[in-house]
Amino acid sequence: MSSVQGRLIRSYWIAVALLFAADLVLIIRYTPDEQTMGAVQKIFYLHLPVAINTFLACLTAFVASIAYLWHREGWWDDLAAAAARVSVQLCAVVLATGMIWGRAAWGVWWTWSPRLTFSLILFLLYVVYLVIRSSVEGRERRAIIGSVYAIIAFLDVPLVWLSARLLPDIHPGSVQLEPAMKMTLLASFVPVTLLAVGLVVTRFVLNRTASVTANSVQASKPRDIRTAPLVTGAALHGPKAIRQANGAL
Amino acid sequence: MNNYVIAAYTIGSLLLWGYALSMWLESRARVRVERRQSHDRKTDGGRP
Numbered sequence: 294m295s296s297v298q299g300r301l302i303r304s305y306w307i308a309v310a311l312l313f314a315a316d317l318v319l320i321i322r323y324t325p326d327e328q329t330m331g332a333v334q335k336i337f338y339l340h341l342p343v344a345i346n347t348f349l350a351c352l353t354a355f356v357a358s359i360a361y362l363w364h365r366e367g368w369w370d371d372l373a374a375a376a377a378r379v380s381v382q383l384c385a386v387v388l389a390t391g392m393i394w395g396r397a398a399w400g401v402w403w404t405w406s407p408r409l410t411f412s413l414i415l416f417l418l419y420v421v422y423l424v425i426r427s428s429v430e431g432r433e434r435r436a437i438i439g440s441v442y443a444i445i446a447f448l449d450v451p452l453v454w455l456s457a458r459l460l461p462d463i464h465p466g467s468v469q470l471e472p473a474m475k476m477t478l479l480a481s482f483v484p485v486t487l488l489a490v491g492l493v494v495t496r497f498v499l500n501r502t503a504s505v506t507a508n509s510v511q512a513s514k515p516r517d518i519r520t521a522p523l524v525t526g527a528a529l530h531g532p533k534a535i536r537q538a539n540g541a542l
Numbered sequence: 543m544n545n546y547v548i549a550a551y552t553i554g555s556l557l558l559w560g561y562a563l564s565m566w567l568e569s570r571a572r573v574r575v576e577r578r579q580s581h582d583r584k585t586d587g588g589r590p
Contacts, residue, residue, distance in 0.1 A: 332544040397546040
């Protein structure tokens with residue numbers, strides 16, 4: 294990574310952190326309290342943007358998985374894995390903030406309403422996706438199984454979205470906000486979305502680096518299993534010995 | 543400020559920024575390993 298790239302990445306994260314802090318100040322100091330729920334309603338300005346970004350991360354994993362099955366290029370799989378990992382993190386925030394809000398507003402930490410249930414299922418589906426990926430041997434096999442699973446897992450997202458509209462749910466179907474509250478909500482989308490994008494891109498770059506390293510290690514492996522002890526033995530004596538051993542094969 | 547709001551924002555921020563921090567540490571560790579490997583390649587693992 295060049296120093297210019299490093300500086301740009303650092304500037305991006307500093308800008309996101311500053312926007313996040315400014316948004317917190319806006320929410321806490323300048324946004325009016327809601328009439329019926331009071332200050333507790335302010336959880337909404339984190340809860341909703343993170344929930345929407347969870348759906349976007351799941352959508353990214355879904356699209357990247359289809360693209361992988363279509364093109365069979367490794368970077369699509371790395372992108373799907375990155376988006377799925379971040380969607381787990383975002384969904385955990387949605388569930389945690391939702392539970393705290395539920396305790397304050399309804400007096401219970403959890404209720405088995407359709408939207409809450411589908412949200413918990415969504416979280417578990419993507420946790421299982423990560424578990425499956427880590428347990429499958431072979432890069433291509435892992436990518437194919439992961440892609441098929443991610444496409445199926447995405448089917449839960451429309452269920453979460455539509456559940457409060459089509460089924461009787463504790464969540465309101467639509468929300469009416471005062472202009473100041475609406476402005477704060479829109480402002481909250483900016484740092485949360487930038488943070489989610491930053492997390493997905495960073496995870497993708499890390500996944501990509503790991504894949505490229507794994508591929509180069511795979512490519513430098515001896516061609517014949519009978520030659521493996523020679524190269525492994527050479528590894529104990531440093532890179533020069535490995536090169537000599539590879540040359541002798 | 544309501545305690546529930548403080549709890550929600552604290553947990554939410556920790557989960558999101560904690561993950562960002564973990565990836566930053568991971569990338570730094572990888573850079574360090576790559577640097578060590580490239581140094582080893584240049585010096586033949588420190589052997590004469």
